[in-house]
Amino acid sequence: MINLLCPQPLGGCNGVKESVSDWNISPRTSCCQEALIVYAHALALVAKNSSSGTIFLSQDQWTDCTRAPFQLQPNMSIESCGFNNFYYGSGKCSMLKLSDIDPNVTSQCSSFASYDEACGICTKKISTALDTMMESLDVKGNDTERATCLVGLMVSVIAGKKNGASDDFERCLPALAGPDGVAEALLAVVLAMIGLAAIITLIKYVTKNEKQKKRKSPETKGVPDIPGLYKFSKAEIDSAINHGGKKKCLGRGSAGLVYKGVLPSGQLVAIKQIYKSNTSDSFTREIEGLSRDTVLMWEDRVRILRECALALRYLHHHTSGCIVHRDIKLTNILLTHDMQAKLSDFGLARMIGMEESKVFTDVRGTIGYMDPEYMSNAKLTSASDIYSFGIVMLQLLSGQRVIELDLDARDQLTRKAKDVNKQKRPLADFQDLKMKGNIVMVDFKSILQLAVLCVASSSTGRPSVDEVVEELEKALKNTQLQMRQREKSSFEATPSKSPEVIHV
Incomplete structure (x- = not known):
């Protein structure tokens, strides 16, 4: 079981060497912060399933867990971050149980309606609780005990998380690195601004007094370090x-x-x-070439919708619970060379447990595709994905450009679709003119009707993912049949190019 809990390290860990004595409260490097979060999740899972609620593993189990994770990055080990003493019996803090932790810590770190304010409250509560624990256990001034108690607090928060709030709690971790890190960041910004001003002044002086021809061959420029981004x-x-x-x-x-x-x-x-030998011009031309408009034929559009619906059904019926994507949009649908659709970017995906039908969470997604109901009450259900997919269907039917889709454009698009569906406007008003009428009208109508149901303002009025898949399967089969018949009729109607037989 322990081997299954051992995490794999992330990229960006080269040359890291930390000691708990270097910590202000938490690890200073993002590498060790990420590793600590993953280990805390593993310990939380064990503690929750343990009858005793003991937070830390035995020394043998902890040693076991330190062997496997860094196989892909041999220059890193658990000692690199100073985690080697986080096992049961290594000190007073290592004997902690979940029941020993102040429940107010979990409570304060589980309510993130206002993220900025809640993060400050959470980190302050952890700092206060940590000082209290150090004093009660009589281990003040011991860096190893302080780090161990901090891990115990983190594990208790993750083990007792409410509404999946541990995601937001984890983003608070860099704040625990303390004011030193903030001061360093501010100093770096000030120095960067001074340096930038000096460079601008120098450039103006040089260009004013010396006119030089620009070199055609670009020089290799170093990529500047950007705080928060790892440079490989x-x-x-x-x-x-x-x-x-x-x-x-x-x-x-x-x-x-x-x-x-x-x-x-x-x-x-x-x-x-x-x-x-590449010049910047050729690379620019390649990017522009990739950005050129390409007309998708009707059958391709229906197939793309069907394949995305199948992917969505897989997520919503996952064996571990319903996975809500939360960011269904055209730019997250990738196409292979043979026009196969692949749903991508699961960075905002959330799991809804088997016994749950909804969760309350922070509102995330892309404006124009987000479910209005979810935006107003933060209640996340699988119907939120159905709404977003309905917008995607309307875009593929109408040819609405992605870049133009804001809230006003979305409302205009849905109103127009509903009017056409109710026959208040002609069907031609909603067709993508680039397809030049080369569509199967009956399937266009059925998909339009399905899309209108998907973008219903109330989640109770939207179809399930199974119903969406069923309708798109029917539309694709009929479209393929109709297109084959059209090709056959066109071929038979084409006059033969062979010379006619002339009777003499």
């Missing part, structure tokens, strides 16, 4: 491309080759290697 080294990129000793090219363009990459966490990525 060339060695790390090479390691990702050559993962497992195999190098796989996914494709090529005029600017370079695209390779399959695997990060130390196991995450798959695409890595583009720009040709040395």
Whole structure:
């Protein structure tokens, strides 16, 4: 069981070496913060399922858990972050149980209606509780005990989370790094502004007094470090491309080759290697080429909708519970070379337990696609995805451009669809003119009617994902049949090009 709980480290951990004596309250590096969160989740799961509620594992179990996680990143270990003493019996704080933790800590760190305010309250409560525990256990001044007690507090919050609030709690962790980190960040900003002002002054002086021709061949420019973003080294990129000793090219363009990459966490990525001879102009042309408008034929549009609906059904009927995507939109639907649709970007996805039909959570998503009911009451259900998918259907039917979809455009789109569905406006008003009428009218009407039901203002009036899949399956089968018949009729109606026989 312990092996299943052992996490895999994230990328961006090169050269990290922390000691608990370096902590203000929590780890300073994002690498160790992420690792601590994952370990805390594992310990919370064990503690919740334990009759005693003991927070920490035995030394043997903890040692077991420290062997496997860093196989993909051999230069890292649990000692790199100073976690090697977080086992039962290593000190007074390691003997803690869930029942020993002040329940007010969990309560204050589970209510994130107003994130900024709640995060401040949560971190303050943890700091206060930590000081109280250190004093009651008579371990003040002991850095190892302080770090162990902090882990105990984190585990208790995650184990007792309400409404899935641990996601927001985890984003509060950097704030626990204390004011030193904030001061360093402010100092960095001030220095950056001074440096930027000096550079601008210098550039103006040079351009005013010396007119030089711009070089046609661009110089290699270093990418500046951006706080919060990890900058991969060339060695790390090479390691990702050559993962497992195999190098796989996914494709090529005029600017370079695209390779399959695997990060130390196991995450798959695409890595583009720009040709040395490439100029910025050719790369710009490639980007512009990828952005050109491409007309999707009617059958392709119906197939894309059907495949996305199947993906949505898989999520909503997942064996562990209903997974709500929360960000269904056109730009999150990717197409393969043979026009197969793939639903992507699960960064906002939330799980609804088997016994639950809804959860209350912070409102996340993309404006224009978000369920109005979810936006008003923060009640998340599977019907929220159905609404977003209804907007996607209306966009594919009408050819509405993605970039134009804000709240006003969404309301205009849904009103127009409802008017056409009620025959208050002609059907031609809602058809994408780029298809030039090359559609199957009966299927267009049925999908329009389905989309209108999906964007109903109340979730109770929307169809289930099973009903959506069923209707789109029917539409696709009929569309394919009608298109084959049209092709056959067109072929038979085409006159033969063979020379006629002339009777003499």
